[in-house]
Amino acid sequence: MEGTYARVGYTLDVCRGDEVWNSSQVWYMPFDDLNAPFTDEIGQWSWRDWYYTINVCNYTITRCGEDNSVLSETMKRIKGQMLFLRGLAYYNLTGYYQNPILITDYNTYSTLDGLYGTNSTYDEAWDQVEKDFAEAMTLLPSRDAGGQWALGRATNGAAAGYYARALMMRHKYSEALAVLKDIIGGKYGHYELMKNYGDNFREGSAYENNAESLFEIQYLDYGSQGTDDEWTPVNTSPNATQGHAVESNFGPGDMGGWADLSASPWLYQLFKSEKTTSGSLDPRLYWTIGTYEPEWDGFEYGNVCYTVPMTADAPVVTNNNNGGLPIAKNTNLRTGLYDKVVTGLHCGINLRMMRYSDVLLRAAECENEVNGPTQQAIDWINQVRNRAGLADLKLADFSGNADKLFEQIANVERPKEFGCEFGRGFDLVRWGFFYSADRLQQIKEHGTFRRTNDKTRVKEPVSYAEVGLDPELKSSYDSWIQGHEFFPIYQGTLNDNPNLVGNSANKSESNADKLYGPVHPVVNLK
Template identity: 30%
Template sequence: MKKIHFHLTVVLILLTGISCSKLTENPESALVSEQFYLDQGQAVAAVTGTYRKLYETGQSLYNSLFQIGVEMATDDYEAGPRARNAHVRALSNLTHDASNDRMEQLWKQSYDAINASNLNIVNIEAMTQNQIDATVKQRLINEAKFLRALHYFNLVRWFGPVPLVVRPIETLSTQELYVTKASEDDVYAQIINDLKAASGLPNYKNYSDADKGRATSGAARSLLAKVYLTRADWTNAKLLAKEVIDKEGYALFPSFADVFDVEKKNGVEHIFSAQFKGNSGYQGNSLASRSAPADIPGINGDYADALHAEGGLYKSFVATDKRLPITFTTGMTSPTDGKYYALAKPQFNKYYDETVVGNQSQSAKNTPIIRYAEVLLIFAEAENELNGPTKEARDAINAVRTRAGVENVLDKENKDSFRELVFEERRKELVYEYQRWFDLVRRGANYYITKLKAAGKTNAAARHLHFPTPQRELNLNPKLVQHPDWLAK
């Protein structure tokens, strides 16, 4: 999505979410919304800028914050040798608490992005036919609703009940800033409403090359299928996944390597992705450098994200699985001295960009947020829960396994064994794509604790199915209360 990589020539100053710590009553050089949404170009620029909040440089949501703030608390990942932040190491060891600064950032950045979407929705809705084409107007509103839904979907899964704000926060009044938590049911109802509206977006094939990467009808329906799956609404999860499979025109790439080929970004399998651009003002994918080896001359990796070997992820792949050499590396040849260096243990390799050797912070590889392979697995899981491991369910998971060069699932499986096969397939297919924590916790406390303790993370407890409401937010907002699982006992 080329337009999303451009810096806006006019900056819209957006007030930050729920927290009031960085609100300024009279910010210098601020451009208020009434001065900004004057024509169609400005409206497009405003929504385009909101996409950037998904993956801005530094530790932003889809540019490593997910990994260090969420995925570290699973059986597949741990803080690597160069992850020096005490808060990240606490998450890896499951000793984090409400003072953890990664929790603060998850909360703050999500609400900052939600407020940007709220501003877009309200102000674009108010634009007249003389200011904006009616079709473009509705498309932009639905794009903003899609983004708002995505952020709320993350928040409610991370924190449970959270404040539900669907109007922009534009003043410092306590009435706007001090918001109580809404129930999970109410948050999910808003997410579903937003995604149903966003389902009216164009099909991805109708976008020009310049707009590839924006939210589409397929992205909205795919995310909605995932919402229903998370809620164990198997009927609707199957229905939406089937709509995507039958009507949206997506397909698996012939080769798993194609999914992470820079030349094939926003292709037939990529339903919605975090967009990165290498060698362009530090708009690269930081996961590449965070996982790259640190001790091979000329590689200059950070090795801050590491495989938690005790979890058994690497060993769960059969040796012939075609995903294995794309997902991991066990050694690399130095671009400096030409020697091959074997690694002490496998390291993640999905985002390593051969075109920027020595400067992986400029990796141009996108991070998938949802792709077609996952929709097939959503369908397989939902169909199994409804009707057992039918041929339809097996066909869906086998499409993913066939591409990987793994033997097909046969009709000997029962409902329980097939469920585990789907979860293990998700684990292997979606490594390092911000999915593992969500999958573990939606199975419940016993499942999460069992998996984590089997992997040697013995601090795992039922409270880890949610993250604590950040203490900083509790201090700022007297109407907020801590999640009951994190209250001192």
């Protein structure tokens, strides 16, 4: 649905991250600038649609009963799926809105008092997320069960992965590390990195639900969809397209896209700063940012933008007026499938919401937090680097310096592996970057971009120090208001529910005293 993963529910977190900016300068502007007013209805769509999901889950869970031991194997799987999806709903609601209403029993709706719930605390919400994922882990089969369980349904591996993610939101690193080690050890089924990074961002049965995917959102492939865009639960057309519109948000205007979101110059320069062991570009750049590079001639589909050849003299920008580096990930910009964006809910590429590479890098992060830099942490990172053809990191370069290894993970390894994907905004919140002066300054630097219709300048390095001096430069984070690292609860929702109050974004209140654990200081890796 619109507010889950069809469009806004996915892209709001993408533009909250420091590697993406709003090149259309409309629509997502207040969410990119992190100063969204509580009257902006777009910000309410995720709230609306995740509660729709919770309603369906509660209906089923309530009828399954509390005693799992009496359930048949089929019913265990059904209840496990509902617990996973409810945990996923509250994971998103808490990460976006901070203090959602916790409703976990369908019978609660039988009274107005139950229907009009009150806010939870941040801790209460995460407690519920952890509880749902932990129980789902005990009820669901692994992907090794095969069949439809290996083709899109929630598995115990998916539940375990998200359980570890939830634990890390409150810096429960020791607990998360144990879960991540179990995933790596095969307790929840076999996972491995795909040899070709690009196979995580193509559609079709040969690529989707592959051995790297812990959980992904299923979409119908191009050519097999209906014709009716179905944005909300209200529309139940049998001819629904059942694709997503993330591609429409990312797609360049010249190719029919809506030209809303672009990759930051910081991310592009980060890719360009390190070559592979063979002296070539990191292949993840090809699948993340749609730029012309001489080295792409003969690589995969070559220098194309929706099958249209690009040249050094004719690069493509996202927005014709404001420029921007086109985002290739989760689009068909590099797949050769069609020659322009089919706007609306038509992209058939499954959104891989959690990949095995995330398990490895999270395990390395937790190992570093618990034990400091160790060879085990380095080995997990190197598995991800080796897939991209990059040289191994050496423990000696980080020995005794957990802050330095964290810097490597947070601002080199993770953005290059997951750049322009959902999740960076969640990371910035859990790491406390908004409430540390040096970290806030750092993400202001990362979030600096150039608005220009000069296509030759969009790849240039930019400097936050030049913001204010160069009228084309801007930083998304200059307009951040304290508390707005979360999105406000929509005023119309507050008006409808007398028991509900606004969160830190509604009140523009600091969350500095609500962080879990110290914030790592910035370390210069050069």
